[in-house]
Amino acid sequence: MSTNTTEPVVLTEREDGVLVITLNRPRVRNAIDQALADAVDAALRLLEDDPELDVGILTGAGGHFCSGMDLKAFPVEGVPTVADRGLAGLTRTRRSKPVIAAVEGAAVAGGFELVLACDLIAAADTAFFALPEVTRGLVASDGGAIRLPRRLPHHLAMEILLTGCPLPAEEAAQHGLVNQLTGEGKALDGAIGLAARIRANSPQAVRITRQVVGVTSGLDDHAAFTVQDPLTAPVFRTDAAAEGTRAFCEKRPPSWTT
Template identity: 45%
Template sequence: MSGTEHLSVRREGATLILTLDRPEAKNALSLPMLVGLYDGWVAADADDAVRSVVLTGAGGAFCAGMDLKALAGKSMDGEQYRDRLKADPDLHWKAMLRHHRPRKPVIAAVEGACVAGGTEMLQGTDIRVAGESATFGLFEVRRGLFPIGGSTVRLPRQIPRTHALEMLLTGRAYSAAEAAAIGLVGRVVPDGTALGAALAVAERINACGPLAVEAVKASVYEALEMSEADGLAAELTRGWPVFDTADAEEGARAFAEKRVPVFRRA
């Protein structure tokens, strides 16, 4: 896929890198960006050669949320994409990972501003790496708005409720160190190195059995909606078939032969 004017795409090995590319607006969400994101998630899921996805932003920022100037004017850049939105009114929610969960692991590489819609989209990613000067926050209430990208549901499930409510109700900014302390991000790295760190995580994932990786991710999210007993039962349903794959045999054989396994998604 080629992306759009506000979303660039490139491959690095088995990793698809989606870059929010509107640096003059701190990568505020636009229609071309949303269409590009949605197409990126679909492309990653459809291509078995892609084993992970890294989501990042250009120009030293991740995403400053919705373009409020455009929102006030009831228009957005990229009018040529209006037909896509009309054909699928849910496209923007899928793009922001509210109504879509890619089967491949998604790693966020955050530099600079990751606020409002940026923090909401972040909650749809699986692993999160942030530069030490990155900032986070849900500013919607300060502007009389509601964080409708899923934060009132997801955030209290991802971080302790007291921290989630403080973030949601105060609309204040959080440093990368604070975000790591409350569990919103997993790791803080020197500025300018978040993408490299995220790609290193992706490379480790890519070296693992793809069927196993995807089954593990699916099991984790499935179990979040269940009781522990139901989750454990569902884990067996997803997990046992992995042991019957050629990839599982290859993993054991490679270990015995002291070599790198060659997984074939079979």
């Protein structure tokens, strides 16, 4: 059940084209109940719909990312999904803009599934990830059992899924799961740095690149090119492409208008 507080369960802050979305139930390590799920979904829709926003960052308040589904609320509310968009409106949604996870402390169960649904991950070296669903008679069914074996060596992923054992952020970084490993308390700074590097590029090219990765996943090369080419061919005729190549030749930063 929701904690009694006047604080919103999700905080949002806009800065330089980046929307920082903060899970704000620190007394329960930002466990996901339906109210929090709905609020995250609303923030993600804001990110998607606002043309002035290019990148989202998802993080947690109080020194932890998220402890997963609120098990006290589960008997009444069920799994806190939103329509067909999955857990907290993130794990099964289709997005055109990148989202970065900034992880401090625990990213556990559904919290880890939220992380796995993001495009990039910044994590403090004291953070850890876990999918302990099997220890609770549950299954990591919102992306954990699907995405983790694609991101880690098979037997390591299976150990995490079948035993519920935690994965320290430092080890996750060694296997390429974490893009930016930071000191404790600096994960958000790391994510902001990654967002700035993304925003230096053409927003349209970033969106199309994300789309290509999504629609070609699991296809062989021939099928992948067949799906990709109608998406990418128009990009080479855009003003952004002309500006990017011109800026390169003139040895200056590009000025994106779209």
